[in-house]
Amino acid sequence: MEKCKSSFVVAAGKGAILELAAGAAQFAEKVSLVALAAPVSAQGIDAVYTLEDPNASVALYAKAIVKLICEQKPELVLVEQSRNGRLLAGLIAAAFGTSVQTDVSEIEYDGAFVTKRAGYGGLAVKVERSAETAVICVSSGSFPAAGEVPCEAPVVLKAEGEGITFVEKKEKLQQRTNLSAARRVVCVGRGIGDEEKLALAEELAGVIEAEMGCTRPVAEEDHLMPTNRYIGVSGVSVKPELYVAVGVSGQVQHTSGVSATRVIAINKDEHAPIFSECDFGVVGEAKDVLPKLIALLKD
Amino acid sequence: MKIVACYKLVPDENQISFKQQGMPDLSACEWQIGQYDLCAIEAVARIAEKQDDCQLIALTAGADIVENSKLKKSVLSRGPHEMVAVKDEKLGFADSYAVAKVLAEAVESIGDVSLVVFGEGSGDVYAQQVGNLTGALLGWNTLNAVSSLELVDGELVVERNLEDCTETLKVALPAAVSVTSNICLPRLASMKEILKAGKKPSTIKALDELNTDGVSRVETVSLAAKSKAQRDCTVVAADDEGLERLAAEIRKMI
Numbered sequence A: 001m002e003k004c005k006s007s008f009v010v011a012a013g014k015g016a017i018l019e020l021a022a023g024a025a026q027f028a029e030k031v032s033l034v035a036l037a038a039p040v041s042a043q044g045i046d047a048v049y050t051l052e053d054p055n056a057s058v059a060l061y062a063k064a065i066v067k068l069i070c071e072q073k074p075e076l077v078l079v080e081q082s083r084n085g086r087l088l089a090g091l092i093a094a095a096f097g098t099s100v101q102t103d104v105s106e107i108e109y110d111g112a113f114v115t116k117r118a119g120y121g122g123l124a125v126k127v128e129r130s131a132e133t134a135v136i137c138v139s140s141g142s143f144p145a146a147g148e149v150p151c152e153a154p155v156v157l158k159a160e161g162e163g164i165t166f167v168e169k170k171e172k173l174q175q176r177t178n179l180s181a182a183r184r185v186v187c188v189g190r191g192i193g194d195e196e197k198l199a200l201a202e203e204l205a206g207v208i209e210a211e212m213g214c215t216r217p218v219a220e221e222d223h224l225m226p227t228n229r230y231i232g233v234s235g236v237s238v239k240p241e242l243y244v245a246v247g248v249s250g251q252v253q254h255t256s257g258v259s260a261t262r263v264i265a266i267n268k269d270e271h272a273p274i275f276s277e278c279d280f281g282v283v284g285e286a287k288d289v290l291p292k293l294i295a296l297l298k299d
Numbered sequence B: 001m002k003i004v005a006c007y008k009l010v011p012d013e014n015q016i017s018f019k020q021q022g023m024p025d026l027s028a029c030e031w032q033i034g035q036y037d038l039c040a041i042e043a044v045a046r047i048a049e050k051q052d053d054c055q056l057i058a059l060t061a062g063a064d065i066v067e068n069s070k071l072k073k074s075v076l077s078r079g080p081h082e083m084v085a086v087k088d089e090k091l092g093f094a095d096s097y098a099v100a101k102v103l104a105e106a107v108e109s110i111g112d113v114s115l116v117v118f119g120e121g122s123g124d125v126y127a128q129q130v131g132n133l134t135g136a137l138l139g140w141n142t143l144n145a146v147s148s149l150e151l152v153d154g155e156l157v158v159e160r161n162l163e164d165c166t167e168t169l170k171v172a173l174p175a176a177v178s179v180t181s182n183i184c185l186p187r188l189a190s191m192k193e194i195l196k197a198g199k200k201p202s203t204i205k206a207l208d209e210l211n212t213d214g215v216s217r218v219e220t221v222s223l224a225a226k227s228k229a230q231r232d233c234t235v236v237a238a239d240d241e242g243l244e245r246l247a248a249e250i251r252k253m254i
């Protein structure tokens, strides 16, 4: 396969570094890495850069990272799709006078980088073609991981510019989830309403050994579930055998994150869009349907 | 001080149909202000209300829809004192870079702006890049993922909500920040505010009044409907029989 000359990988997480290193090596003769957190390296990486104080904000290093990458003029920059990754991708792309190709799950190279992403909340597929320099934010799982190797003699980047001052950082205590690999998922939407009905949904999940997921507003507005459990175009993608939606309206931004063998819906509104996206649906109140359903399943 | 809140008008995705050639047909769509841009407008409307002598300007770039009077009123009823829109056919489907360049030029032409805010991402493309690119093109301090925003002694104090941590930063002005969708809940405009909105100044600029071409750098090769899974769509009432069938459906899968 035809390759471009040089590329950069910009990532923090070890998983992302290993995947993007493998991806970049497919497309470029030379791969340099900016490791934003712990010093990690991977097979196929030719040079590693780290940050002087990875415990401070990545934002303090943005200028230094942009300058480094601009000087080396790579044709390809693969960036981890995290919030910091998106910020750096934008700043790097602006310096090259181009846009960022984000949320990319597939890349092809034919002299330019042609990528695929979702459009209109998952209703459409958008194919984009890069200008001279491609800056691409890649969804996790898009490449098989390269092998890890010790990170030897990295070049250490220093913070540059005075405009942004770091005050503090608080680690989040979030349980890891198994949602994306779950075989069964019970998903609650805003129709679940409160803790009491949520407990019923959790009981159902216990009975059928399912992982719990939710829609974005349940996590972000109602704060009933942690944000790493919301499913959809901007959250987790799930591919279970069974997906049970309770009080979920079925907007495309949500359903495009669900590719299930069988979709079951419980919703009190017979006109809810979820009923045209499901295999089997029941029109009813969550607080009536769930206890009866649990009793029947326990029988 | 002057603060600019950027927003994008997006089609209701439920009304989009797709043409043969692989581009969407938006002609039958109702348009709305991007859901997450409303959060950004609200966040700075609250700052502006606390500040003496603060001018809040709503700014958008797009095709003809930017002139829609209902949408103009809608944005102006949510706190901004005036609105500026850059109108050009090309901007309807332009990439983030082209739009950012237009917004950066528009901010320069407004002049003397201290802060530009953006929503987390647009409702249709959701690449979450216009804020980052605009800030970079202006050469200002630029941040995304901002989940709390305060103006303290002429400086911003922001909290960023990242995947594994939250961080607090001080940011010198001028700055460009993209805020998260849960920074605050957008207000419901009162009838009084909607009536007042009709009298607030709005300016429509043509692209050639600005120093940029509106041409995309990343080319959209196609934008086509995604194929959907075929589903049975059996829907029943929640009576005893319906619930028995529901339980049977679930048992089949475990």
Ligand SMILES: Cc1cc2nc3c(=O)[nH]c(=O)nc-3n(C[C@H](O)[C@H](O)[C@H](O)COP(=O)(O)OP(=O)(O)OC[C@H]3O[C@@H](n4cnc5c(N)ncnc54)[C@H](O)[C@@H]3O)c2cc1C
Pocket: A121, A188, A189, A190, A191, A192, A193, A214, A215, A216, A217, A218, A230, A231, A232, A233, A234, A235, A236, A246, A247, A248, A249, A250, A251, A252, A253, A254, A257, A266, A267, A268, A269, A272, A284, A285, A286, A287, B035, B036, B121, B122, B123, B124, B126
């Ligand atoms: C750029 C962008 C990205 C987005 N990304 C995502 C995403 O990744 N994931 C996501 O989920 N959303 C996402 N959204 C939001 C999405 O558009 C919808 O707003 C959201 O999915 C709706 O969540 P919901 O179904 O829980 O709530 P609602 O739409 O409010 O629906 C609640 C449903 O519950 C039903 N109900 C109410 N009470 C009861 C009851 N007692 N018993 C039974 N049913 C009841 C109602 O009939 C209704 O159908 C995104 C939006 C934008 C603009």
